Protein backbone atom coordinates (compact mmCIF):
# COMPACT_ATOMS: atom_id res chain seq x y z
CA UNK A 1 0.00 0.00 0.00
CA UNK A 2 1.45 3.34 -1.02
CA UNK A 3 1.72 5.42 2.16
CA UNK A 4 1.02 9.11 1.76
CA UNK A 5 3.98 11.27 2.81
CA UNK A 6 3.04 13.29 5.91
CA UNK A 7 5.28 16.25 5.02
CA UNK A 8 3.73 16.42 1.55
CA UNK A 9 0.25 16.47 3.10
CA UNK A 10 1.30 19.30 5.45
CA UNK A 11 2.49 21.35 2.46
CA UNK A 12 -0.76 20.69 0.59
CA UNK A 13 -2.76 21.96 3.59
CA UNK A 14 -1.20 25.48 3.47
CA UNK A 15 -3.97 27.27 1.53
CA UNK A 16 -6.79 24.74 1.16
CA UNK A 17 -9.65 26.08 -0.98
CA UNK A 18 -13.05 24.38 -0.57
CA UNK A 19 -16.05 25.22 -2.72
CA UNK A 20 -19.11 24.21 -4.68
CA UNK A 21 -21.23 26.15 -7.19
CA UNK A 22 -23.52 27.65 -4.47
CA UNK A 23 -20.52 29.36 -2.84
CA UNK A 24 -19.28 31.15 -5.96
CA UNK A 25 -20.14 34.67 -7.06
CA UNK A 26 -19.01 33.83 -10.59
CA UNK A 27 -18.18 30.78 -12.71
CA UNK A 28 -16.74 28.06 -10.42
CA UNK A 29 -14.08 27.11 -12.99
CA UNK A 30 -12.84 30.70 -13.21
CA UNK A 31 -12.95 31.03 -9.43
CA UNK A 32 -10.84 27.89 -8.99
CA UNK A 33 -8.33 28.88 -11.70
CA UNK A 34 -7.84 32.27 -10.06
CA UNK A 35 -7.54 30.76 -6.57
CA UNK A 36 -4.78 28.42 -7.72
CA UNK A 37 -2.97 31.22 -9.61
CA UNK A 38 -3.10 33.20 -6.34
CA UNK A 39 -1.54 30.38 -4.36
CA UNK A 40 -4.16 27.79 -3.34
CA UNK A 41 -2.31 24.52 -2.66
CA UNK A 42 -5.22 22.04 -2.35
CA UNK A 43 -8.84 21.93 -3.57
CA UNK A 44 -11.95 20.22 -2.17
CA UNK A 45 -15.11 19.99 -4.26
CA UNK A 46 -17.96 20.43 -1.75
CA UNK A 47 -21.27 20.73 -3.60
CA UNK A 48 -23.65 21.34 -0.68
CA UNK A 49 -26.39 23.70 0.50
CA UNK A 50 -29.21 25.50 -1.27
CA UNK A 51 -29.14 25.15 -5.09
CA UNK A 52 -26.37 22.56 -4.94
CA UNK A 53 -26.11 20.59 -8.18
CA UNK A 54 -26.98 16.90 -8.12
CA UNK A 55 -26.56 13.86 -10.39
CA UNK A 56 -25.10 14.42 -13.87
CA UNK A 57 -24.72 18.20 -13.45
CA UNK A 58 -22.76 17.72 -10.21
CA UNK A 59 -20.49 15.09 -11.77
CA UNK A 60 -19.88 17.25 -14.84
CA UNK A 61 -18.82 20.22 -12.69
CA UNK A 62 -16.62 17.96 -10.57
CA UNK A 63 -14.86 16.62 -13.67
CA UNK A 64 -14.37 20.16 -14.99
CA UNK A 65 -12.81 21.34 -11.71
CA UNK A 66 -10.70 18.17 -11.45
CA UNK A 67 -9.29 19.02 -14.87
CA UNK A 68 -8.30 22.49 -13.63
CA UNK A 69 -6.49 20.90 -10.68
CA UNK A 70 -4.75 18.39 -12.94
CA UNK A 71 -3.51 21.15 -15.26
CA UNK A 72 -2.28 23.18 -12.27
CA UNK A 73 -0.89 20.10 -10.47
CA UNK A 74 -2.75 20.43 -7.20
CA UNK A 75 -4.68 17.54 -5.60
CA UNK A 76 -8.43 17.36 -6.22
CA UNK A 77 -10.45 16.08 -3.24
CA UNK A 78 -14.17 15.38 -2.97
CA UNK A 79 -16.26 16.08 0.15
CA UNK A 80 -18.51 13.24 1.41
CA UNK A 81 -19.36 11.69 -2.00
CA UNK A 82 -17.14 8.57 -2.05
CA UNK A 83 -18.86 7.18 -5.17
CA UNK A 84 -17.99 10.35 -7.09
CA UNK A 85 -14.40 10.24 -5.82
CA UNK A 86 -14.03 6.63 -7.00
CA UNK A 87 -15.67 7.34 -10.38
CA UNK A 88 -13.37 10.32 -11.05
CA UNK A 89 -10.29 8.68 -9.50
CA UNK A 90 -9.98 11.76 -7.29
CA UNK A 91 -6.81 12.33 -5.29
CA UNK A 92 -8.80 11.83 -2.10
CA UNK A 93 -11.84 12.60 -0.03
CA UNK A 94 -12.87 14.51 3.06
CA UNK A 95 -15.34 12.82 5.39
CA UNK A 96 -17.26 13.99 8.45
CA UNK A 97 -18.13 12.05 11.60
CA UNK A 98 -21.48 11.04 10.07
CA UNK A 99 -20.04 9.95 6.72
CA UNK A 100 -18.68 6.55 5.70
CA UNK A 101 -16.27 4.77 8.05
CA UNK A 102 -12.62 5.53 7.29
CA UNK A 103 -11.73 1.84 6.89
CA UNK A 104 -14.42 1.40 4.22
CA UNK A 105 -13.28 4.55 2.41
CA UNK A 106 -9.66 3.36 2.53
CA UNK A 107 -10.71 0.10 0.86
CA UNK A 108 -12.46 2.00 -1.95
CA UNK A 109 -9.70 4.59 -2.40
CA UNK A 110 -6.39 2.87 -1.57
CA UNK A 111 -3.36 5.15 -1.64
CA UNK A 112 -5.49 8.33 -1.78
CA UNK A 113 -5.72 11.23 0.69
CA UNK A 114 -8.40 10.81 3.38
CA UNK A 115 -9.18 13.81 5.59
CA UNK A 116 -11.54 13.69 8.57
CA UNK A 117 -13.48 16.45 10.37
CA UNK A 118 -13.02 16.25 14.14
CA UNK A 119 -14.36 18.44 16.97
CA UNK A 120 -13.04 16.67 20.11
CA UNK A 121 -9.83 14.99 21.26
CA UNK A 122 -11.64 11.62 21.25
CA UNK A 123 -12.66 12.06 17.60
CA UNK A 124 -9.10 13.15 16.76
CA UNK A 125 -7.50 10.10 18.41
CA UNK A 126 -10.00 7.77 16.71
CA UNK A 127 -9.28 9.30 13.30
CA UNK A 128 -5.51 9.06 13.85
CA UNK A 129 -5.82 5.41 14.94
CA UNK A 130 -7.90 4.65 11.83
CA UNK A 131 -5.20 6.13 9.61
CA UNK A 132 -6.54 9.56 8.60
CA UNK A 133 -4.05 11.53 6.48
CA UNK A 134 -5.13 14.88 7.97
CA UNK A 135 -7.68 16.36 10.39
CA UNK A 136 -10.02 19.26 9.59
CA UNK A 137 -10.61 21.11 12.86
CA UNK A 138 -13.17 23.82 13.54
CA UNK A 139 -15.16 25.92 13.28
CA UNK A 140 -12.29 28.06 14.59
CA UNK A 141 -14.24 31.31 14.08
CA UNK A 142 -17.97 31.97 13.47
CA UNK A 143 -19.11 30.95 10.00
CA UNK A 144 -22.35 31.33 8.09
CA UNK A 145 -21.30 28.86 5.42
CA UNK A 146 -22.07 25.58 7.16
CA UNK A 147 -25.55 25.77 8.64
CA UNK A 148 -25.07 22.75 10.93
CA UNK A 149 -21.54 23.60 12.10
CA UNK A 150 -20.50 22.55 15.61
CA UNK A 151 -20.01 25.29 18.24
CA UNK A 152 -17.15 27.71 17.51
CA UNK A 153 -14.06 26.36 19.27
CA UNK A 154 -11.21 28.71 18.45
CA UNK A 155 -7.80 27.03 18.26
CA UNK A 156 -8.19 25.12 21.54
CA UNK A 157 -8.37 21.61 20.10
CA UNK A 158 -5.51 22.31 17.66
CA UNK A 159 -3.34 23.38 20.61
CA UNK A 160 -4.44 20.38 22.69
CA UNK A 161 -3.51 17.91 19.94
CA UNK A 162 -0.09 19.51 19.48
CA UNK A 163 0.63 19.68 23.21
CA UNK A 164 -0.26 15.97 23.37
CA UNK A 165 2.70 15.50 21.01
CA UNK A 166 0.58 14.35 18.06
CA UNK A 167 2.11 15.29 14.67
CA UNK A 168 -0.86 14.48 12.39
CA UNK A 169 -1.34 17.07 9.60
CA UNK A 170 -4.02 19.57 10.71
CA UNK A 171 -5.97 22.23 8.82
CA UNK A 172 -8.15 24.79 10.57
CA UNK A 173 -11.57 25.67 9.15
CA UNK A 174 -14.40 28.06 9.79
CA UNK A 175 -14.58 31.82 9.30
CA UNK A 176 -10.93 32.07 8.30
CA UNK A 177 -9.72 35.18 6.44
CA UNK A 178 -6.29 36.68 5.72
CA UNK A 179 -6.66 38.81 8.90
CA UNK A 180 -7.01 35.84 11.27
CA UNK A 181 -5.15 33.08 9.38
CA UNK A 182 -1.79 33.60 11.13
CA UNK A 183 -3.16 32.72 14.56
CA UNK A 184 -4.58 29.44 13.22
CA UNK A 185 -1.13 28.40 11.99
CA UNK A 186 0.69 29.69 15.08
CA UNK A 187 -1.65 27.53 17.21
CA UNK A 188 -0.22 24.46 15.46
CA UNK A 189 -2.23 23.95 12.28
CA UNK A 190 -0.30 23.24 9.06
CA UNK A 191 -2.58 25.47 7.05
CA UNK A 192 -6.01 27.02 6.67
CA UNK A 193 -9.06 25.90 4.70
CA UNK A 194 -11.55 28.46 3.45
CA UNK A 195 -14.75 28.72 1.45
CA UNK A 196 -16.03 32.33 1.61
CA UNK A 197 -12.69 34.14 1.88
CA UNK A 198 -11.83 33.03 -1.66
CA UNK A 199 -15.15 32.08 -3.32
CA UNK A 200 -16.85 35.38 -2.46
CA UNK A 201 -13.82 37.61 -3.02
CA UNK A 202 -13.91 40.23 -5.77
CA UNK A 203 -10.57 38.73 -6.78
CA UNK A 204 -10.17 35.07 -5.77
CA UNK A 205 -6.58 35.34 -6.94
CA UNK A 206 -5.82 38.26 -4.62
CA UNK A 207 -7.67 36.55 -1.74
CA UNK A 208 -5.61 33.36 -2.12
CA UNK A 209 -2.40 35.41 -2.34
CA UNK A 210 -3.26 37.31 0.85
CA UNK A 211 -3.98 34.04 2.68
CA UNK A 212 -0.69 32.55 1.50
CA UNK A 213 1.17 35.68 2.62
CA UNK A 214 -0.54 35.60 6.01
CA UNK A 215 0.43 32.01 6.78
CA UNK A 216 3.97 32.30 5.40
CA UNK A 217 4.65 35.18 7.77
CA UNK A 218 4.20 32.70 10.56
Ligand SMILES: Cc1ncsc1CCOP(=O)(O)O
Pocket residue numbers: 138139142143144145146149173174175176193194195196197
Ligand atom coordinates in the same frame (compact mmCIF):
# COMPACT_ATOMS: atom_id res chain seq x y z
C1 LIG B 1 -17.23 23.12 5.92
C2 LIG B 1 -17.07 23.73 7.27
N1 LIG B 1 -16.78 22.96 8.37
C3 LIG B 1 -16.66 23.66 9.52
S1 LIG B 1 -16.92 25.32 9.20
C4 LIG B 1 -17.18 25.08 7.54
C5 LIG B 1 -17.50 26.19 6.60
C6 LIG B 1 -16.27 27.02 6.32
O1 LIG B 1 -16.65 28.03 5.42
P1 LIG B 1 -16.05 29.50 5.52
O2 LIG B 1 -14.59 29.41 5.18
O3 LIG B 1 -16.85 30.26 4.48
O4 LIG B 1 -16.29 29.98 6.92
Ligand SMILES: C=C1C=NC(C)=NC1=N
Pocket residue numbers: 018044046079094096115116117135136137171173193
Ligand atom coordinates in the same frame (compact mmCIF):
# COMPACT_ATOMS: atom_id res chain seq x y z
C1 LIG C 1 -16.26 19.98 7.21
C2 LIG C 1 -14.98 20.08 6.79
C3 LIG C 1 -13.92 20.25 7.72
N1 LIG C 1 -12.66 20.36 7.27
C4 LIG C 1 -12.36 20.29 5.94
C5 LIG C 1 -10.94 20.42 5.51
N2 LIG C 1 -13.33 20.13 5.02
C6 LIG C 1 -14.63 20.01 5.36
N3 LIG C 1 -15.52 19.84 4.47
Ligand SMILES: [Mg+2]
Pocket residue numbers: 079080095096097099
Ligand atom coordinates in the same frame (compact mmCIF):
# COMPACT_ATOMS: atom_id res chain seq x y z
MG1 LIG D 1 -19.77 15.41 5.51
